[in-house]
Amino acid sequence: MKFLKGAKTSSYKTLFLIFSLLFVLSGFDICHGQDDDATPPPPMPELDNCDGIFVTYTLTGREKEYPHVKNMSKQAWAFKAEASLMNVGDEELKDWKMYIGFQHREILVSAEGAVPVDSDDFPAEVGNGTTIAGNPMTDLKTAIETAGDYNQMAVRVKMSGTQFGLGAGATPLPKTIKLMNDGFKCPQPSRKGSRMFVCCKKDPKVKAKLKKKTKFLPRRYGDLTIEYDVLQAFQTSYYAQVTMDNNHPLGRLDHWNLTWEWQKGEFINALKGAYARIKDPSECLYGPAGRYYGDLDFSTVANCQKKPIISDLPSERAEDEKVGKVPWCCRNGTVLPPIMDKNKARSTFQLQVFKMPPDDNRTALTPPIKWHIDGVINPKYTCGPPIRVDATEFPDPSGLKAISTAVASWQIVCNITKPKPRENRCCVSFSAFYNESAIPCNTCACGGCDDTRKCNPNASPLLLPPDALLVPFENRTLKARAWAKLKHMRVPSKLPCGDHCPVSINWHVSSDHKEGWTARITLFNWENYGFDDWFAAEKLTELVLRIQGCQVNNNL
Numbered sequence: 001m002k003f004l005k006g007a008k009t010s011s012y013k014t015l016f017l018i019f020s021l022l023f024v025l026s027g028f029d030i031c032h033g034q035d036d037d038a039t040p041p042p043p044m045p046e047l048d049n050c051d052g053i054f055v056t057y058t059l060t061g062r063e064k065e066y067p068h069v070k071n072m073s074k075q076a077w078a079f080k081a082e083a084s085l086m087n088v089g090d091e092e093l094k095d096w097k098m099y100i101g102f103q104h105r106e107i108l109v110s111a112e113g114a115v116p117v118d119s120d121d122f123p124a125e126v127g128n129g130t131t132i133a134g135n136p137m138t139d140l141k142t143a144i145e146t147a148g149d150y151n152q153m154a155v156r157v158k159m160s161g162t163q164f165g166l167g168a169g170a171t172p173l174p175k176t177i178k179l180m181n182d183g184f185k186c187p188q189p190s191r192k193g194s195r196m197f198v199c200c201k202k203d204p205k206v207k208a209k210l211k212k213k214t215k216f217l218p219r220r221y222g223d224l225t226i227e228y229d230v231l232q233a234f235q236t237s238y239y240a241q242v243t244m245d246n247n248h249p250l251g252r253l254d255h256w257n258l259t260w261e262w263q264k265g266e267f268i269n270a271l272k273g274a275y276a277r278i279k280d281p282s283e284c285l286y287g288p289a290g291r292y293y294g295d296l297d298f299s300t301v302a303n304c305q306k307k308p309i310i311s312d313l314p315s316e317r318a319e320d321e322k323v324g325k326v327p328w329c330c331r332n333g334t335v336l337p338p339i340m341d342k343n344k345a346r347s348t349f350q351l352q353v354f355k356m357p358p359d360d361n362r363t364a365l366t367p368p369i370k371w372h373i374d375g376v377i378n379p380k381y382t383c384g385p386p387i388r389v390d391a392t393e394f395p396d397p398s399g400l401k402a403i404s405t406a407v408a409s410w411q412i413v414c415n416i417t418k419p420k421p422r423e424n425r426c427c428v429s430f431s432a433f434y435n436e437s438a439i440p441c442n443t444c445a446c447g448g449c450d451d452t453r454k455c456n457p458n459a460s461p462l463l464l465p466p467d468a469l470l471v472p473f474e475n476r477t478l479k480a481r482a483w484a485k486l487k488h489m490r491v492p493s494k495l496p497c498g499d500h501c502p503v504s505i506n507w508h509v510s511s512d513h514k515e516g517w518t519a520r521i522t523l524f525n526w527e528n529y530g531f532d533d534w535f536a537a538e539k540l541t542e543l544v545l546r547i548q549g550c551q552v553n554n555n556l
């Protein structure tokens, strides 16, 4: 829909008239079952006084969900809402990001036109607020450069989810909404009925800092950053390189699995430096890809899934002509912190992607979304959406002092997030020379393990004889019982759950003198796979540590 108008303010008024008419009409249009995306939002007279980005949130519906419960504060409600952003300023907004300060234990189930920035995928628990970013429409152009084309200036995000509490008549709105892009300032939003809105303006103070203009957004810092660089583009396929950089001093990955979701029906024809866990050509063969690529031998295709699982190659494949020979590849999924080994803080692999129509055009490139990386004992990483950044520069393969740039580059920023209790993968137990019992890891300290292996975190811990730390979890109960009998200690009727941590660490205070004390750290690997180049970190308070004769049996 295009509106060509002269004077700015009066044109908006005319627009609103048309918009409101359309809106009212569309309200009666439901019987046709049409969900017309071109329908503009309800008229907003407040737009007249805004010369930045106009952000709104509207609750459009709310319905009681099963189970129906008596306690109102525990009742779940399905809600539908719509967020919108409109660029009514004079500068294009790149990669919009909007914060919604949810406050009723919301669980976001879908958001059409946006992806969550601070969680991997829907459904996402957003009760403490969440940030969403545009997908596929990431940029908001100005009315000036589009002759008032609403479809390029504004975006609407239809959301659905679940929220808890409040009675039938309530209209629960978020605490606040704002634009999260750098250089913008948003005042407190106003509220009218079931609608919230705010006009976010350019912060004049930040303007100077943003002067250094790049074509796309600058790269960001994160605990783990991933680059998706398209190196060569053809009409129906392209070659891309994925580079993961670990920037956190304690973050590490072992046996990583990387997953993402293709947006446009793409599939991976070939992989170098990594492999796909599932190689099932039937998913392509019987789908649209099979029809479009009629002559392709799908038995050699690397992966046909919408959400592939990709893993690093073992080191013995590093020199393999067919799948190896990629710098920084093939370490069996180990990525170390840069302070441990700079050369092992990066992992790369390359892939050949086959595209599907209507993207059979060299420049129609769409990166996959919903990136997720996980390994065996690493912290939990949460990755944001891919953000288009300036093309990565590589040294020229010819060896001359030239640089070659990628065709297009996207960056995905992943940060370490705190795991939920009992999702820990590493536990620490304490023991000391002056006490005959060891205090087990927190996770296994919790008593009251019922048949379903659910822990009651409030139950008191079961003390263990120190040697019980040396046997696998399932064998500890026997030792603990025998020991309790010997020491005349009470054994709780429900015994604690084993923590089944892949790695546990014991801190043993072995002596304590006037001049200082000594401690011994023992690390146990309970898994049947190795951890290369292990390290441990400890936070010490109020003491000077003198590590003396470190005796380490390094075969974790």
Ligand SMILES: *[C@@H]1O[C@H](CO)[C@@H](O)[C@H](O)[C@H]1NC(C)=O
Pocket: 071, 072, 073, 074
């Ligand atoms: C309802 O549930 C809330 C939170 O779970 C609780 O604090 C409150 O006491 C409950 N009210 C009644 C009447 O049971």
Ligand SMILES: *[C@@H]1O[C@H](CO)[C@@H](O)[C@H](O)[C@H]1NC(C)=O
Pocket: 125, 126, 127, 128
């Ligand atoms: C919200 O924050 C509170 C307090 O920091 C925390 O206990 C709770 O788990 C958080 N909820 C979600 C869904 O992150």
Ligand SMILES: *[C@@H]1O[C@H](CO)[C@@H](O)[C@H](O)[C@H]1NC(C)=O
Pocket: 255, 314, 315, 316, 332, 529, 530
């Ligand atoms: C690579 O990791 C796998 C488990 O993911 C393990 O079975 C294998 O022995 C490892 N190979 C090397 C060379 O470390």
Ligand SMILES: *[C@@H]1O[C@H](CO)[C@@H](O)[C@H](O)[C@H]1NC(C)=O
Pocket: 361, 362, 363, 364
């Ligand atoms: C290819 O796609 C791009 C982006 O979708 C578009 O701007 C361009 O006009 C297309 N080119 C051709 C030849 O279709």
Ligand SMILES: *[C@@H]1O[C@H](CO)[C@@H](O)[C@H](O)[C@H]1NC(C)=O
Pocket: 254, 255, 256, 257, 277, 309, 374, 375, 376
């Ligand atoms: C990686 O994915 C494979 C295949 O789904 C799975 O068997 C394996 O346990 C995963 N590894 C990790 C560390 O999650």
Ligand SMILES: *[C@@H]1O[C@H](CO)[C@@H](O)[C@H](O)[C@H]1NC(C)=O
Pocket: 117, 118, 220, 221, 222, 223, 382, 383, 384, 413, 414, 415
């Ligand atoms: C990750 O952390 C950095 C710095 O702490 C922050 O600037 C960035 O926005 C975070 N990214 C995500 C996706 O949470």
Ligand SMILES: *[C@@H]1O[C@H](CO)[C@@H](O)[C@H](O)[C@H]1NC(C)=O
Pocket: 434, 435, 436, 437, 439
């Ligand atoms: C040993 O430690 C446990 C747990 O902290 C405590 O209950 C017990 O009294 C201690 N025993 C001695 C002899 O200090």
Ligand SMILES: *[C@@H]1O[C@H](CO)[C@@H](O)[C@H](O)[C@H]1NC(C)=O
Pocket: 471, 472, 474, 475
């Ligand atoms: C642990 O228990 C299993 C059987 O449950 C037994 O086969 C194994 O030998 C035990 N290991 C130790 C170290 O006691």
